[in-house]
Amino acid sequence: QVQLVQSGAEVRKPGASVKLTCKASGYTFTTYYTHWVRQAPGQGLEWMGIIIPSGSTNYAQKFQGRVTMTTDTSTSTVYMELRSLRSEDTAVYYCAREFVGGYWDYWGQGALVTVSS
Amino acid sequence: QTVVTQEPSLTVSPGGTVTLTCAASTGAVTSGNYPNWFQQKPGQAPRAMIYLTTKRHSWTPARFSGSLLGGKAALTLSGVQSEDEAEYYCLLSVGGAWVFGGGTKLTVL
Numbered sequence: 001q002v003q004l005v006q007s008g009a010e011v012r013k014p015g016a017s018v019k020l021t022c023k024a025s026g027y028t029f030t031t032y033y034t035h036w037v038r039q040a041p042g043q044g045l046e047w048m049g050i051i052i053p054s055g056s057t058n059y060a061q062k063f064q065g066r067v068t069m070t071t072d073t074s075t076s077t078v079y080m081e082l083r084s085l086r087s088e089d090t091a092v093y094y095c096a097r098e099f100v101g102g103y104w105d106y107w108g109q110g111a112l113v114t115v116s117s
Numbered sequence: 118q119t120v121v122t123q124e125p126s127l128t129v130s131p132g133g134t135v136t137l138t139c140a141a142s143t144g145a146v147t148s149g150n151y152p153n154w155f156q157q158k159p160g161q162a163p164r165a166m167i168y169l170t171t172k173r174h175s176w177t178p179a180r181f182s183g184s185l186l187g188g189k190a191a192l193t194l195s196g197v198q199s200e201d202e203a204e205y206y207c208l209l210s211v212g213g214a215w216v217f218g219g220g221t222k223l224t225v226l
Contacts, residue, residue, distance in 0.1 A: 035215065037163075045155075045163065045206050045217040060214060061118065094162055102151025102169055102210055107162045 002026040004095050004108035011114045012085050019081040022095030022108050029053065029076035033098040036069065036080045038091040039110075046091075050098070051078055085115045119143050119211040123218035128226050129197045137221045138189040139207030145188035150209040152190035154183060157204045157220075166205075167192060199225050 007021040022034060036048040049059035051069040059067055068081045078095060092110040099105070120142040129135040139146060139154075146152060154167040165174055167183035170190060180196045190207055202225040207218040 037217075044220045045157075045208075047208075047215040047217055050215070058213060096163075102153065103172075104153045104155075104168060104208065105165045105174060107164070110162050 002097070002106045004097060004106055006093075006095060006108040006111045009112040009114070011116065013117055014086055014115055016085050016115075017081060017083040018085060018113050019079055020093055020095075020111050020113070022078045022080070024076040024078070024097070027097075030073060031099070033100065034069075034071070034078045035096045035098060035104075036067075037094045037096055039094070040088070040091040043091075048080070048093075082113075085113075087115050089113065090115045119209075119214075119216050121207060121209055121211075121216045121218040123205075123207060123221045125219070126222045126224065128224045129194070131197060131199060131225055133197050134193065134195045135197060135223065136186070137192045137194075137205055137207075137223070138186065139191070139209065139218050140189045141209055141211065141216075143211060146185060146190045146209060148185070150190070150211060152183065152185075153208040154181075154190075154192045155206045155208065156201075157206065163206065194223075197225055201225055 003025045005023045030053040033052045035050045051057045057069050070079045094110045095108040097106045122140045148170050152170045155163040157163045166177045171183045182193045184191045205221045
């Protein structure tokens, strides 16, 4: 069955970086795109960016310069690094799958990132 | 920066029908915005319900339907059940980026 399994919760101090993992299984990894979406406590969903299997990326303007998404097709894993963390980055971070052409379906379970001094 | 607007909250009676809408600040929503709809319950990851404006996933109950209505994307729930109480988010593709609506909290009462 299709699964997107994310790494666990993280705690960071302001100014630090965090790198999250999303490991895919149960499907042909190279035929899907992967998005990262975050949700601050009590808030809505926010799109952060997309990475396609070739490694090409497109980041939301808000995160450009602070986020890097990478992929390892040999292990069907996508990584998302967010730098210069501030308290407002405290959120649950999700990865989600898209089949080419706007077909979103499966999501990871989410990973809570807490930024606190 | 495109803003996607949804009703903040709606209330529906069990067995009733309700329509949630999704508007884009850039103009009319079309199928080219690839509208998707997600359901999210407290403490859970979002669950995809509708993609490509009208298409249901294999797990989406038939009482959920998507459409374009008056320049907006719409999600209609017919024969609402108590388990449908949740937050619903629309998602649009706009200029190479994706934008979520602010969400609609649906109460079944």
